[in-house]
Amino acid sequence: MITFKSNFSNWIEDESSDSDVIVSSRVKIARNLTNFTFPHWATEAQLSEVRGFILKAITGECDFNDLILIFSEELAPQKKDILVEKHLISPTFNVKKKGLAVILSEKNTDLCIMINEEDHLCIQAFSSGLQLQKAWKIADEIDERLSSHLPYAFSAHRGYLTERPTNIGTGMRASVMMHLPALAINDEVELLFSNLSNSNITVRGLFGEGTDVAGNFYQVSNQTTIGKSEDEIIDDLQKVSKNIIERERAARQILAKEEKIKLIDEVSRAWGTLTHAKLISFEEAIDYLSMIRLGIDLNILPNLSCNQVTKLMMLIKPAHLRDSIGKDVDEDSELIARANLIKHKLFELREGVV
Amino acid sequence: MITFKSNFSNWIEDESSDSDVIVSSRVKIARNLTNFTFPHWATEAQLSEVRGFILKAITGECDFNDLILIFSEELAPQKKDILVEKHLISPTFNVKKKGLAVILSEKNTDLCIMINEEDHLCIQAFSSGLQLQKAWKIADEIDERLSSHLPYAFSAHRGYLTERPTNIGTGMRASVMMHLPALAINDEVELLFSNLSNSNITVRGLFGEGTDVAGNFYQVSNQTTIGKSEDEIIDDLQKVSKNIIERERAARQILAKEEKIKLIDEVSRAWGTLTHAKLISFEEAIDYLSMIRLGIDLNILPNLSCNQVTKLMMLIKPAHLRDSIGKDVDEDSELIARANLIKHKLFELREGVV
Numbered sequence: 001m002i003t004f005k006s007n008f009s010n011w012i013e014d015e016s017s018d019s020d021v022i023v024s025s026r027v028k029i030a031r032n033l034t035n036f037t038f039p040h041w042a043t044e045a046q047l048s049e050v051r052g053f054i055l056k057a058i059t060g061e062c063d064f065n066d067l068i069l070i071f072s073e074e075l076a077p078q079k080k081d082i083l084v085e086k087h088l089i090s091p092t093f094n095v096k097k098k099g100l101a102v103i104l105s106e107k108n109t110d111l112c113i114m115i116n117e118e119d120h121l122c123i124q125a126f127s128s129g130l131q132l133q134k135a136w137k138i139a140d141e142i143d144e145r146l147s148s149h150l151p152y153a154f155s156a157h158r159g160y161l162t163e164r165p166t167n168i169g170t171g172m173r174a175s176v177m178m179h180l181p182a183l184a185i186n187d188e189v190e191l192l193f194s195n196l197s198n199s200n201i202t203v204r205g206l207f208g209e210g211t212d213v214a215g216n217f218y219q220v221s222n223q224t225t226i227g228k229s230e231d232e233i234i235d236d237l238q239k240v241s242k243n244i245i246e247r248e249r250a251a252r253q254i255l256a257k258e259e260k261i262k263l264i265d266e267v268s269r270a271w272g273t274l275t276h277a278k279l280i281s282f283e284e285a286i287d288y289l290s291m292i293r294l295g296i297d298l299n300i301l302p303n304l305s306c307n308q309v310t311k312l313m314m315l316i317k318p319a320h321l322r323d324s325i326g327k328d329v330d331e332d333s334e335l336i337a338r339a340n341l342i343k344h345k346l347f348e349l350r351e352g353v354v
Numbered sequence: 355m356i357t358f359k360s361n362f363s364n365w366i367e368d369e370s371s372d373s374d375v376i377v378s379s380r381v382k383i384a385r386n387l388t389n390f391t392f393p394h395w396a397t398e399a400q401l402s403e404v405r406g407f408i409l410k411a412i413t414g415e416c417d418f419n420d421l422i423l424i425f426s427e428e429l430a431p432q433k434k435d436i437l438v439e440k441h442l443i444s445p446t447f448n449v450k451k452k453g454l455a456v457i458l459s460e461k462n463t464d465l466c467i468m469i470n471e472e473d474h475l476c477i478q479a480f481s482s483g484l485q486l487q488k489a490w491k492i493a494d495e496i497d498e499r500l501s502s503h504l505p506y507a508f509s510a511h512r513g514y515l516t517e518r519p520t521n522i523g524t525g526m527r528a529s530v531m532m533h534l535p536a537l538a539i540n541d542e543v544e545l546l547f548s549n550l551s552n553s554n555i556t557v558r559g560l561f562g563e564g565t566d567v568a569g570n571f572y573q574v575s576n577q578t579t580i581g582k583s584e585d586e587i588i589d590d591l592q593k594v595s596k597n598i599i600e601r602e603r604a605a606r607q608i609l610a611k612e613e614k615i616k617l618i619d620e621v622s623r624a625w626g627t628l629t630h631a632k633l634i635s636f637e638e639a640i641d642y643l644s645m646i647r648l649g650i651d652l653n654i655l656p657n658l659s660c661n662q663v664t665k666l667m668m669l670i671k672p673a674h675l676r677d678s679i680g681k682d683v684d685e686d687s688e689l690i691a692r693a694n695l696i697k698h699k700l701f702e703l704r705e706g707v708v
Binding site for chain 2: 261262264265268269271272273275276277278279332336339
């Protein structure tokens with residue numbers, strides 16, 4: 001069985017100038033091969049044929065020594081969950097079906113290629129903060145290199161053809177993970193996003209479509225993939241994001257000025273709860289870590305960085321946590337292990353805090 | 355102006371065998387003088403006449419050096435609030451009216467005599483834990499000694515006459531302050547008290563009639579004052595209380611056995627919040643201190659005593675807190691001062707806790 005480390009993605013290590021508000025940027029390109037059935041309708045034999053075909057192109061174009069190749073039939077469900085938690089593959093990636101694959105790069109953990117998930121090919125790249133162009137360049141370069149080997153399903157009228165009609169056109173989805181605690185505290189988030197509803201923008205919670213907003217983290221992405229070039233789509237999302245960053249920063253300054261003691265109280269309570277809880281769910285921990293992140297930015301918790309919180313948020317996700325314990329655990333043990341981990345990590349990070 | 359210390363009552367210092375569940379016991383005897391108008395209907399001149407008359411009896415019977423005599427017209431509203439918070443006088447004690455008085459004993463802070471509050475005379479005694487007989491004896495002795503000097507309004511048919519019809523008969527109200535967190539967590543409190551509704555028992559929150567139940571503290575007292583002797587009433591309340599103590603203890607043992615980690619989590623979180631909050635209201639603090647008190651009894655927080663928590667609960671009451679700050683404070687300053695005091699007191703008390 002091919003193994004991989006549940007280590008961090010490059011983007012998490014890299015602090016950008018927008019990391020106070022923007023956690024990460026992501027670009028995802030969907031491609032399909034002409035003359036092959038779409039994955040959802042294909043037999044395992046057809047999937048394996050497509051996989052072989054794409055892998056040949058990838059190994060021809062990329063340094064195979066650096067790539068980690070994971071076949072669906074060799075991917076243990078627990079390991080799959082770790083990839084899902086890293087947002088590298090979607091929860092619908094079917095490990096019970098033969099013929100799918102995930103390709104990761106050891107050097108560049110910000111890159112992930114999926115074969116036969118929703119589409120035949122999905123190239124995904126991440127960057128820290130608001131760096132959509134950077135992520136786009138990584139994904140686009142792979143796409144360019146593969147396009148000479150792969151007969152992409154492309155219609156002059158519709159653009160790239162995809163499994164979902166909503167991805168047709170550029171086949172590109174760009175998204176930005178934002179942390180908007182001050183706008184949430186001031187009850188401005190809903191109004192903000194409803195004002196943006198004409199801006200070709202879609203907003204989701206931390207865990208993708210249909211999920212609740214946890215810890216005031218929002219995933220903002222382009223709604224349509226057709227009618228504009230990739231550069232235009234990215235440029236639009238970049239502009240909207242910059243605007244939201246400014247609003248969030250302004251709201252934080254107002255909070256820090258007008259509600260200072262209330263804010264210090266909430267940040268300090270979050271710290272007190274996170275360092276004293278003996279059982280804690282992921283959702284509850286995220287809500288408190290959201291306050292810790294805000295406290296770091298507003299210098300209530302000095303000597304800590306937002307990225308350290310982002311890392312901790314990754315480590316305490318259920319599959320990551322179970323992987324670190326190294327055995328199957330019941331629900332209580334998971335809650336206990338999470339509380340322990342958070343307490344120790346926060347104490348490790350703290351130097352003269354609160 | 356006559357001053358008095360906002361020091362502790364004797365009963366708080368005295369730990370009894372029931373202090374795990376019972377905070378304190380109290381007995382209150384209401385008496386009125388024949389041929390004098392009830393306080394509510396009396397003029398200030400009439401009130402002053404009654405006060406003089408009763409004070410003469412008291413100074414004849416008690417060692418005046420030991421007594422602290424406070425006239426309503428000399429009692430600053432802030433000082434009144436402290437007495438109310440100590441449950442020594444009721445919130446309706448009218449400092450704007452001349453002719454009322456409070457008499458405290460320097461040696462025996464468990465005793466309080468009120469003149470012209472609801473009734474001409476009200477003798478009140480406290481004891482720690484479930485010691486109704488002890489409180490009754492203190493109050494009864496004063497009543498006996500004064501009765502030879504004061505013409506009590508007494509009807510052979512109805513017993514002692516009082517302002518409120520509900521106090522007629524013995525004029526005695528006995529009450530027990532209970533802490534029932536385990537029964538509350540197990541949702542057994544309401545059923546318990548509704549089963550007791552035929553037992554001549556009345557249940558109130560921490561702050562008396564019409565108040566919410568804060569921190570799972572309940573004031574249980576006799577409902578009627580007529581048809582039974584004082585000893586019978588006290589005996590009945592004692593039995594009911596013993597029964598509740600056993601139930602609460604059983605519920606705590608079940609919790610400690612079946613929900614141990616959950617309990618440790620909640621106690622530890624309460625500690626974390628109380629030692630990290632920068633602003634805290636009295637009501638919220640009481641809720642967390644309730645968990646601390648439970649944690650002490652179940653040995654989750656060793657080296658602490660329930661009485662230390664009871665003392666802290668007194669110190670953080672609004673008037674006590676304002677008195678300790680020594681100046682008029684706005685609401686925020688009160689919340690800040692309370693959070694500071696709790697943090698420092700808990701750290702003082704802790705020796706190797708959580």
